[in-house]
Amino acid sequence: MTDRLFTETLRAALGEDLEARLSSDVLFADLGAAAVRPLLTFDDLDDILATRALEPPRLRLHDKGRAVPVDRYTDPAEASGVARRVVRPEALYRELRQGASLVLDGLDRLHPPVRAATDDLMRLVRERAQVNLYVIWGDSHGFDTHWDDHDTFVVQVEGTKAWRVHGPGSRPFPMKIDTDHSHTPPEGTVWEGVLRPGQVLHVPRGWWHTVTGTGGVSMHLTFGFTPATGVDWARSLLDRLHEVEFLRRDLPRSASPEERRKHHHELVRHLVDAAERHGIDDLLAERDARFPRRQSFALPWAVDDAAEPGPDTRVEFVPILDPVLEADGDRVRLTVSGRRYGFPAQAAPVLTELARRRRTTVAGLAEGAGVPLGEAVRVLRALVRHHLVLLR
Numbered sequence: 001m002t003d004r005l006f007t008e009t010l011r012a013a014l015g016e017d018l019e020a021r022l023s024s025d026v027l028f029a030d031l032g033a034a035a036v037r038p039l040l041t042f043d044d045l046d047d048i049l050a051t052r053a054l055e056p057p058r059l060r061l062h063d064k065g066r067a068v069p070v071d072r073y074t075d076p077a078e079a080s081g082v083a084r085r086v087v088r089p090e091a092l093y094r095e096l097r098q099g100a101s102l103v104l105d106g107l108d109r110l111h112p113p114v115r116a117a118t119d120d121l122m123r124l125v126r127e128r129a130q131v132n133l134y135v136i137w138g139d140s141h142g143f144d145t146h147w148d149d150h151d152t153f154v155v156q157v158e159g160t161k162a163w164r165v166h167g168p169g170s171r172p173f174p175m176k177i178d179t180d181h182s183h184t185p186p187e188g189t190v191w192e193g194v195l196r197p198g199q200v201l202h203v204p205r206g207w208w209h210t211v212t213g214t215g216g217v218s219m220h221l222t223f224g225f226t227p228a229t230g231v232d233w234a235r236s237l238l239d240r241l242h243e244v245e246f247l248r249r250d251l252p253r254s255a256s257p258e259e260r261r262k263h264h265h266e267l268v269r270h271l272v273d274a275a276e277r278h279g280i281d282d283l284l285a286e287r288d289a290r291f292p293r294r295q296s297f298a299l300p301w302a303v304d305d306a307a308e309p310g311p312d313t314r315v316e317f318v319p320i321l322d323p324v325l326e327a328d329g330d331r332v333r334l335t336v337s338g339r340r341y342g343f344p345a346q347a348a349p350v351l352t353e354l355a356r357r358r359r360t361t362v363a364g365l366a367e368g369a370g371v372p373l374g375e376a377v378r379v380l381r382a383l384v385r386h387h388l389v390l391l392r
Contacts, residue, residue: 002038003116006124009035023151023227026165026191027202036157036198038113048110055085061100065144068100101142104133119320121223129225136213145210149176150226152203156195158219165191166208174206233283240278244270290338291321301391302384309377311363314392322355341386350379
């Protein structure tokens, strides 16, 4: 099942200390072709290309480190008065035959099995993630030796591709928004191999790598995520400084040098005090509480009160990360995507069971929560209106 690909299948292959090893070293695992086959096939890809209005830059071609001009594989078009580009199948085929690499961003928003695996990865790393698709024929390469500004899990789903990971370059832990992008790769290689279907490679942020085709077809998915850094903590601290009256005061531009020095020392004191009160755990808890939900819908259930969920109606918990349930007298409260919700305390067993199972039926939910079927239905009616569950 793709919804347990990382938290169960990959963890079983790499060990229970998987999270502690992320972002610090190359990790390799062979999960077997059968484990990744449900993620994506060429039939799936053909259907996505045919039914979604995909165009550059989300869908694009690269060849030997350069973007292929969009005029070579798309035509201008118009939809509802908006100019857009439409991919020409025969032109796309020609470019791929000549060695171009097809890149499709955000496949997790287009294909349910990939979305389920991405959600599972986000529960593992507790960070937002996105999946990009890469397809190439021949022994060419779409990109030159490079580094990424995010951690990646590369999952090979079709064919083979050769990888050389060189390690961190002259600037450790580079960032997308940074002061220096002129750093260089290291000498040598820390990991080298040919990925086959079912094999997974983890490359930390900032580690240089070279990827080339092996003569046949290659299709792989790159699951990318960006862990929080000290810069993120400092940015969150800045947002809190508005609460400090002294920091809202004008700087004493016209004062004496001694008065400006004293003002500076007082600024530093307040800054240090705020930093000590706002720790790393506070930031991580805030990020969890603001973690976004998937864009999903539950019609007609969320609108039509006459739509009655039955015992076999399927239920899916919407929050990607399990929210913390807080007892508050005769209420239970939780925060999802930055919004705080309150429900009668009787809803707590249902919410706990939803977080544990994530997908079930109404009957299975009632049984697992130890509540009557009618009570489970009443809770679900409230949850679906607040976009906390989906009913199918």
